Amino acid sequence: HTTTHTTTHTTTHTTTHNIYDIAKLRGGCSSSTTQLSSLLSSLLPLGPLTSGALAGSAGVFVSFPFDTLKTLKQTREESSSSSSSSLANSDTHRVPISTSELIKIVYKESGITGFYGGVRGMVIGQAFIKAAAFAANEFFLTFLRATSHATGGTQDLIVAAMLSGLVTSFLVTPVERVKIILQSTMGKGTELTVLSNILSTKNGIPNLFFQGLLPTILREVPSYGIYFVTYRLLMDGVVGNVLGGAGALVCGALAGIACWVPIYPVDVVKTNMQASERENRDGVWETAGKIVREEGIGGLFEGLGPKVIRAAINHAVTFSVYEKLTMGGL
Helix, strand or coil: CHHHHHHHHHHHHHHHHHHHHHHHHHCCCCCHHHHHHHHHHCCCCCCHHHHHHHHHHHHHHHHHHHHHHHHHHHCHHHHHCCCCCCCCCCCCCCCCCCHHHHHHHHHHHHHHHHHHCCHHHHHHHHHHHHHHHHHHHHHHHHHHHHHCCCCCCHHHHHHHHHHHHHHHHHHHHHHHHHHHHHHHCCCCCCHHHHHHHHHCCCCHHHHHHCCCHHHHHHHHHHHHHHHHHHHHHHHHCHHHHHHHHHHHHHHHHHHHHHHHCCCHHHHHHHHHHHCCCCCCCCCHHHHHHHHHHHHCHHHHHCCHHHHHHHHHHHHHHHHHHHHHHHHCCC
């Protein structure tokens, strides 16, 4: 009886103390920042699912303007079909445009919000995508190491990472479908409007979930294979040891760049396949051929500059936040 009473008293005291701490934070006392950090730290560490969701959302939000620039550079023909846009041209051919000029046009026509078209849906969607990616990678890595007679080397890292890319492809396709359409119109419309328009087409659900799925798989599988493995090798090597606490930022940025450059042409094809609300019957090879005929091989690398910057920022933040949440330090 005494033990039960003591436990109950301790639990009640702890709960009251936590409520008191939260009340003080709401009151805006001078040490609120320190108390908030302490309160959040008491909730850590978090698992891969929750940490991945929060880290993915943070990464995509801070880097989103560069993603918008990348998409607009990849889909100039879509923009040129609209007579109300400064990107308009007299025909529907792809029109090369510099990044600096593109920034001026977006800001002139839509202001700062033009760089964030589709950001709300992408932040929410990326939470699910990165949650699935980190959790799947952890699951497959644990499974492979448990069932393999080997000690679990680079081969296991690669296989687990590529399988996580396959899993996320089915989430990425509809989320990026909506995002790309909103970005290519510089934020005109909302996620719900785009969803409604897509679903109202003849093959609404397949149009949303499967248009661009193949190039998404072709992008995500090798990309994640490079992404997770590069980060882990860098963190476990000289770079991570030398940089210490800053290792996640630098290694995350390098892993982000490394995973995007090799597969970038596939991303250009995917973006052009998904940039219209109507159903696109052109396949991967047809779309790639059209781009090459109009611009040459260089067309498959259009927008790479903004994408590299975006990848570095996004994944530096993503891995930094993820490490802090899973390791339990803020």
